Amino acid sequence: MTHVFDEAIVLAPVATAAGHVVRATTHPAYANMVGPFGGITAATVINGIQQHPDVLGDPLALTINYVAPIAYGDWDLDLQAVRTNRTNQHWVFTINQEDHIVATGSAVFGVVRDTWADTEPTPPEAPPADEVEATDFVEFIEWAKQYDKRFVVGGLAEEKNDDSTSTVWLRDQPARPIDFPSLTSMADCFFPRVFLRHGAYMPAGTISLTVYFHATAEELAAHGTDHVLGTARGARFGHGHFDQYGQLWSGDTLLATTHQLVYYKDPA
Amino acid sequence: MTHVFDEAIVLAPVATAAGHVVRATTHPAYANMVGPFGGITAATVINGIQQHPDVLGDPLALTINYVAPIAYGDWDLDLQAVRTNRTNQHWVFTINQEDHIVATGSAVFGVVRDTWADTEPTPPEAPPADEVEATDFVEFIEWAKQYDKRFVVGGLAEEKNDDSTSTVWLRDQPARPIDFPSLTSMADCFFPRVFLRHGAYMPAGTISLTVYFHATAEELAAHGTDHVLGTARGARFGHGHFDQYGQLWSGDTLLATTHQLVYYKDPA
Numbered sequence: 001m002t003h004v005f006d007e008a009i010v011l012a013p014v015a016t017a018a019g020h021v022v023r024a025t026t027h028p029a030y031a032n033m034v035g036p037f038g039g040i041t042a043a044t045v046i047n048g049i050q051q052h053p054d055v056l057g058d059p060l061a062l063t064i065n066y067v068a069p070i071a072y073g074d075w076d077l078d079l080q081a082v083r084t085n086r087t088n089q090h091w092v093f094t095i096n097q098e099d100h101i102v103a104t105g106s107a108v109f110g111v112v113r114d115t116w117a118d119t120e121p122t123p124p125e126a127p128p129a130d131e132v133e134a135t136d137f138v139e140f141i142e143w144a145k146q147y148d149k150r151f152v153v154g155g156l157a158e159e160k161n162d163d164s165t166s167t168v169w170l171r172d173q174p175a176r177p178i179d180f181p182s183l184t185s186m187a188d189c190f191f192p193r194v195f196l197r198h199g200a201y202m203p204a205g206t207i208s209l210t211v212y213f214h215a216t217a218e219e220l221a222a223h224g225t226d227h228v229l230g231t232a233r234g235a236r237f238g239h240g241h242f243d244q245y246g247q248l249w250s251g252d253t254l255l256a257t258t259h260q261l262v263y264y265k266d267p268a
Numbered sequence: 269m270t271h272v273f274d275e276a277i278v279l280a281p282v283a284t285a286a287g288h289v290v291r292a293t294t295h296p297a298y299a300n301m302v303g304p305f306g307g308i309t310a311a312t313v314i315n316g317i318q319q320h321p322d323v324l325g326d327p328l329a330l331t332i333n334y335v336a337p338i339a340y341g342d343w344d345l346d347l348q349a350v351r352t353n354r355t356n357q358h359w360v361f362t363i364n365q366e367d368h369i370v371a372t373g374s375a376v377f378g379v380v381r382d383t384w385a386d387t388e389p390t391p392p393e394a395p396p397a398d399e400v401e402a403t404d405f406v407e408f409i410e411w412a413k414q415y416d417k418r419f420v421v422g423g424l425a426e427e428k429n430d431d432s433t434s435t436v437w438l439r440d441q442p443a444r445p446i447d448f449p450s451l452t453s454m455a456d457c458f459f460p461r462v463f464l465r466h467g468a469y470m471p472a473g474t475i476s477l478t479v480y481f482h483a484t485a486e487e488l489a490a491h492g493t494d495h496v497l498g499t500a501r502g503a504r505f506g507h508g509h510f511d512q513y514g515q516l517w518s519g520d521t522l523l524a525t526t527h528q529l530v531y532y533k534d535p536a
Binding site: 061063082094101112118233236254 | 329331355356362369380387389431476480482502525529
């Protein structure tokens with residue numbers, strides 16, 4: 001049986017006069033309040049590059065800009081390998097729906113080289129996942145139902161907070177071995193930090209998302225279906241925008257760091 | 269007299285059949301070890317978008333990917349406004365030299381809206397700039413001579429460090445009122461964190477740089493020619509890549525946050 005995540009990121013070739021275009025279809029299981037969950041869109045882009053015949057190595061970096069609302073239905077991913085160097089490869093892409101661009105972005109892939117290595121931060125303190133209660137978001141956020149979410153701090157509650165930190169155990173629901181597309185999607189699983197600050201849902205949406213992949217394919221295989229420990233915090237909120245910086249951990253292994261810019265409006 | 273920074277980011281129109289192309293020329297004052305300093309290239313892109321007749325508002329986000337070495341000489345910036353929404357505008361660009369792409373990227377600009385606001389982190393502890401000694405990098409890094417750099421912690425020294433944090437007072441040299449292009453360049457002024465960890469120069473270069481602009485034009489005008497307090501730290505180093513996350517402060521005002529992915533090789 002195909003996992004719902006794999007159903008959601010599936011791509012089909014599109015015949016075109018030029019370039020490399022593949023077609024995705026938004027999946028109702030990953031719907032957000034308006035349009036699809038940004039994480040599933042980003043994951044589908046990574047999947048598309050991984051399936052490209054010319055791909056070199058594994059994901060190192062992804063930036064995706066959500067330039068216009070994505071309508072439910074088909075969307076076309078136009079991929080271009082701009083440059084292949086000895087150890088890395090640069091991609092640019094656009095996502096198109098009915099002749100207009102709804103997203104743009106770039107990615108870097110690369111081969112694993114052995115070098116000196118170290119990780120400076122430590123994972124946030126957290127009891128084991130099975131000792132933390134699983135929580136649901138509100139009924140109308142479909143994509144969140146596809147994740148087992150166990151908030152250590154900063155769950156969604158109806159109270160204001162001075163600190164926008166969320167630390168959360170995350171896993172696909174049902175469990176699925178982690179890979180680069182699912183890691184990408186998890187990097188966007190932190191709900192907008194303004195919700196936490198205000199203890200309320202507000203109009204908000206990601207404008208630009210960057211993910212740096214520190215994990216190797218081997219590390220992801222070793223992680224398997226366990227929960228990932230995620231942590232995210234906003235820095236400055238103002239003039240209708242804020243950033244949030246996050247980390248995703250597998251034990252002491254830092255799998256990914258992520259930074260995103262989010263649009264918001266004050267609650268009415 | 270024109271400031272050397274303004275000389276370095278100047279752009280001239282290029283007649284083209286389609287699109288909007290402007291031409292820059294690398295400036296010897298901002299040379300790096302190989303090719304131009306990435307910060308000045310990023311600053312020139314912001315300058316190019318600001319000068320575009322269709323620009324909406326001020327910079328909110330920039331991602332630039334350094335896909336191939338930039339040769340000293342002319343380079344062409346091909347700018348495309350992908351989408352203009354009510355309050356923001358999405359750009360994509362490529363930088364071309366002699367018919368090949370040397371950089372790609374995207375930017376978001378937007379208008380200032382009044383909303384609820386807060387800043388969560390506080391600036392790093394630092395004595396006033398005039399109480400910290402100014403330092404030079406090695407002779408062959410030209411661009412660094414264009415900055416007054418006063419390291420509070422994490423200056424370049426011939427010793428290994430377990431912590432890759434640098435905190436530094438930064439200012440154009442000679443002093444110049446800060447603006448969005450110069451803030452962009454300062455976001456790349458943190459030398460590669462591997463130098464600090466190893467107490468040595470090593471082969472290293474930025475692959476992808478993202479800057480989120482939290483400052484308004486009004487805040488930059490109020491800052492004037494004072495030093496900016498910057499701080500940056502790496503998270504995970506391994507397999508030839510690491511990230512570094514940084515913040516740039518004007519007093520208690522967080523001007524920008526930045527995240528970059530850097531390539532490195534072990535010292536021979």
